[in-house]
Amino acid sequence: MEKQILSQQENIKKFSQLLGENGMSDQKKEFDYLIQYIDQMENQFDTVLEELRSVKQELNTIQDKTFRATANKAVDKVTAKVNDAKNSLIKLKQHVLKTVDKAVNDFKRQGKSALTAAVKKLNVKGMIETIKKGLDSATKSMDQNxxxxxxxGNEIHEANSHLKNVGRMFIGKDTKEITPRNTNKGLISKTQENIFFCMSVFTKMSVKTDAVLNTLSELEKKEEPKKSVKSELKDIKKTNSEPANAKLKSKNEIHLGQR
Structure with a gap:
């Protein structure tokens, strides 16, 4: 199935255009950021999952079944976390497509109100925050694995070194001191390197997500309605008159009581 690139979808372009034409420039910027974000993130997810698939293929060439199963389990845990995060992005993508399609159709009958309702329903910031949690969870899993x-690798290295020393003892040779494992060689090191690559990609994705969320927060601040000077003066006048009204009411009550 061919991947849908959001920025190339006709209704996505049309919705963005309608926002701009109807005096909703800040909402248009927010929406355009979202579309760009989804397209970029989906490509990054695909890169990481492809890397993990290649790791699995290499691990399956290992002869030792126990070691192969243990290493595969670690990679599977990472892959599951990556898929969880990607699924959140796919849900967001489907949500955007569905909401935009409806808004473009409703605009013919309802006008700007259809656009306003769609922007509210999209809940851009909330959806991206969910993806951010998934990215951080996957990154943590990569680090742990x-x-x-x-x-x-260290345990296997030590076990192999001990076995070699046992063999030397059997044939009357002196045992050798167990040296630290060379972390630049072997399939375990290669697997770690591949997962570290995935981790660095996800770290960059998380930083990008933070940048998008900060931009959206700034746009939200701009969208907040500001009170006019006339309205603020009216509020001040009302506040100042309240104590005087209260005193007048109190005097009237006392006067009535004395009568």
Missing amino acids: IDYLSKL
């Missing part, structure tokens, strides 16, 4: 693979 890189550490796990490192410990696994």
